[in-house]
Amino acid sequence: MEQTSEHKTMNPWILCLPTMAAAFMFVLDATIANVALPHMAGSFSVSREESMWILTSYLIASGIVIPMVDWFSKVLGRKTFFIISIVLFTIASGLCGIATNMAQMISARILQGVGGGGLLPVSQAILLENFKPEDRGKAMSAFGLIVVIAPIIGPVIGGWITENWTWPYIYFINLPIGVLTLVLSKIFIFLL
16 A cells, blocks of 8 residues: 555654544443443433443443454445444434433443444554554553543543533533544544
8 A cells, every 4th residue: 555645744643633532432431321320220210230231232332343343444444434433423422411211321322332332443553554663552552541541530520420410411521522533533534
């Protein structure tokens, strides 16, 4: 694959903005709802055990999509699949926030997991593809930092949002981040 002169001159660290934002959203949402489950269970009039499906459905859906990322990337193209994943994840986040019953919430979380399942592996692939071999370790270290920090701060952010506002906002915060990630991806990743 021949690289264009624009590709060679573009600073690959700029690609970290959309790829790491996408990874941050995906990993954060794996833990942000943990502390809000009792509130969601009360809103949906379900037991604590039933409310666990809110977490489980997201993880199962993303776990199913992750092994299929290579196929989707070949069929749709990696950049297009990344954009579709961001859009799907962001829309599903909004649907989670407006869910009025458990069936809607689980359906939205499944959709969110499907969108999110492509974010992490494609983000890594984009970074690895655009960094020189000698800089890939630094890029993956920065990427790894995001992946480690997001699940740690997820419950803290989720608890604070739930206590100060209400639980739907733990999903609504993905909307501006998702739109920003989409815009940055369109600007930087499609220039490659």
